[in-house]
Amino acid sequence: MPSRSRAGLGTPEERERLSDAYELRFHGEGGPLSGALFGAYLAGLLGIVYGSVLAHYVFDQWPGVARWVEHRPAASIGVILALIVAAAAIAFRVGRTRGPVLPEPGHIELVVATDLPRRLTLRDAWRGAQLVVLVSCVCLGVAVPAGLALSGGPGWSLAAGVLLGIVGGVAIVQAWLRGQAFGQVPSLRASSGSLIEALPAALLLRQSLLSEAVTSSLLIADTRRARAQAFPIALRRKPARIPTAGRWATVVLADLTGLLRSGWSVVAWTLAELAALLVLGSHAVLAADSPLVLPVLVLVAHLAATGLTRGLQHQAASVGEPSLLGLPWQHEAVLHLVPLAVVQCVAVTAAGLATGVGAAAAAYGVAVAAALAGSQLLYAHKEPLSGGLLLTGPGRGAGALWAMHPAILALAAGFGMTLGASTAVLAGLLLLAIGYARAAARFAPARVD
Structure with a gap:
């Protein structure tokens, strides 16, 4: 029995104490693994069913990809292994903020912090x-090869996909745990049990409270607050004076200075934005038979742009306060948006010209820049959820729409862009007008009848 206790399984008395704690917490309804089991059920059901259908659709739209996978199996597996390595590196970094071993705060304070073995209390x-x-x-690993097989691809891909899925899952979750234990153990080569044993209760409680705070922000549809909590800005250098060169140029320089001092997060947002724009502007996407690809890329570009418009978001958060530079809010909003809009327009236009879109490439560039400027105005001026729009009671469901309406309108503009260059420009300008109207409503002075 002592050996079992040393292995982290605990003595019968310790396991009985843990069982009593679970009974007090869950009152016989569910258990510590209920949420994980439900999440795995959803992943299995939705991932395999809808994932295979989506993969089949993609391989049907671009049969060249299926042929490339079939004729170059070694290269295909190499690409997947590279993606697994990249995902494991990201998981390691995420573990520094939110690790995989993360019970709720009450469990940490009342169970983990006791004299029970750490491996036992964190096992579930x-x-x-x-x-x-x-x-x-x-x-x-099942869905993608299944879609490939439905499109006439090789049958061996299913077995390879399952094997690579297992390898990827193990690599990602182990890297995630080692990210959480980074700085707490002498060597990250230790076993999982040893890493879990070394996790201090203070670290677990801090990460758990942060996770609860982010969840609460998402429940009230305050996505900006949730992102600020999950990805706090860490300045890379000591505070420095913002360059000044006139009122208009100072606004642009302040935005650029803030982005350059925001660390690696701005690099990730920039790469995601450029990748989405370059793919969006290509002939293969603009001339695709499917109307689904372009809207998804517009949505990705919108989401990435939210990490690059912090100046606009700060302006929206200071509604009612006088401008430090004495500029009208319209001028300041334009200065926050124009540099990014120029990059977006140039990227889409260049991708279109390079892939044979022709003269319509410039129209698509203008349309995308206008649509994303409008969606950023909507995102910046989206206030937290009001009491009447909570996710329960008469307003059930309205809260989700309130949280997603900038993204929904970006998707709608993307669908409009699939109808042609002229319609794309109209859709982009319409979304820009909606965003401007929202901003103008917030900056409008209060009136007393």
Whole structure:
């Protein structure tokens, strides 16, 4: 029995105490793995069913991709392994902020912080994280090869996909755990049990409280606050004076200075934005038979742009306060948006010209820049959810729409862009007008009848 206790399984008395704590917490309804089991169920059901249909659709739209996979199996597996390595690196970095072993705050304070073995009290949290990650990766490894097989691809891809899914799931969840244990153990080569044993209760409580705060912000549809909590800005240097060169240029220089001092997050947002814009402007996307690809890329560009318009978001958060530079709000908003809009227009136009879109490439560039400027105005001026729009009661469902309406309108503009260059420009200008109207409504002075 002592050996089992040293292995982290605990003595019968310790396991009985943990069982009593679970009974007090869950009152016989569910258990510590209920959420993980439900998440794995959703991943299995939706991932395999809808994932295989989506993969089949993609391979049907671009049969060249299916032929490339079939004729170059080694290169295809190499690409997947590279993606697994990249995902594991990201998981390691995420673990520094939010690790896989993360019970709720009450469990940490009342159970983990006691004299019970750390491996025993954190065992279910670790098992739940492993279950969700492994099931998600295996489902992805089944869905993509299944879609390839439905499109006439090789049957061996299904077995390879399952194997790569298992390898990817193990690599990602282990990297995630090592990211959480980074700085807490002498060596990250230790076993999972040793890493879990070394996790201090203070670290677990801090990460758990942060996770609860982000969840609460998402429930009230305050996505800006949730992102600020999950990805706090870490300045890379000591505070420095913002360059000044006139009122208009100072606004632009302040935005650029803030982006350059925001660390690696701005690099990630910029790369995601450029990748979405370059693919969006290509002939293969603009001339695709499917009307689904272009809207999704517009949505991705919108989401990436939200990380590059912090100056506009700060202006929206200071509604009612006088401008430091004495500029009208319209002028300041334009200065916050124009540099990014120019980059967006140039990227889409250049991608279109390079891939044979022709003269319509410039029209699509203007349309995308206008649409994304409008969606950023909507995102910046989207206030937190009001009490009447909560996700329960008479307003059930309205809160979700309120949280997503900038993204929904970006998708709608993307669908409009599939109808041609002239319609794309109209859709972009319409979304820009909607965003301007929203901003003008917030900056309008209060009136007393």
